[in-house]
């Protein structure tokens with residue numbers, strides 16, 4: 001191989017490497033951040049928690065329907081938990097933005113995605129910057145019932161079926177819904193919100209009844225009356241193993257969960 005050919009090859013290779021590096025920074029990472037925002041619970045976990053995250057402030061926006069406002073105790077617990085594990089400044093904004101006529105009385109199956117995208121479009125004020133700005137968490141407090149399965153329930157409005165309703169859901173990297181009208185007891189609210197925060201931080205469900213990530217806490221009654229409440233005690237904190245994982249995420253340098 002002649003020297004000039006080799007030189008050309010080196011120049012082409014170097015150009016290619018630089019182009020790929022630039023594309024990763026300018027296109028790939030912002031695209032990922034944008035994609036995660038829409039699709040993947042847990043994919044922002046290290047962006048929220050890592051001390052190497054480019055974001056120094058977490059903005060929590062809570063929009064609620066009239067009468068569905070979170071309790072001060074729950075807001076305090078949320079803020080305290082996020083501050084503790086992220087080491088970042090946490091700003092919480094509360095807005096009674098959601099009008100009753102924006103939300104159907106019952107939401108079925110995957111309609112939840114369509115309806116909440118619309119609610120976000122109309123009401124969300126803070127969004128995550130694509131490197132720079134703040135990272136945001138969006139929480140909706142709704143007065144509706146979410147029937148996860150597309151089945152035909154008779155008496156569906158009155159919980160006569162033994163099918164459980166969900167009291168909370170995390171449906172994107174940065175978006176939570178609390179179905180406050182479905183909560184059987186007020187003291188469950190903090191537990192449900194921290195459970196959903198656990199999903200935002202990448203936790204799946206466990207089967208231990210005393211664990212905050214137990215899915216059973218999303219099942220709240222087996223009939224229509226308050227006497228049918230099946231849980232009377234709710235965990236209010238993460239387990240030691242989960243706390244360890246959150247501390248690990250704080251130390252992690254892998255701020256994009258590309259291989260989750």
Ligand SMILES: [Zn+2]
Pocket residue numbers: 195199205215218
């Ligand atoms: Zn869950």
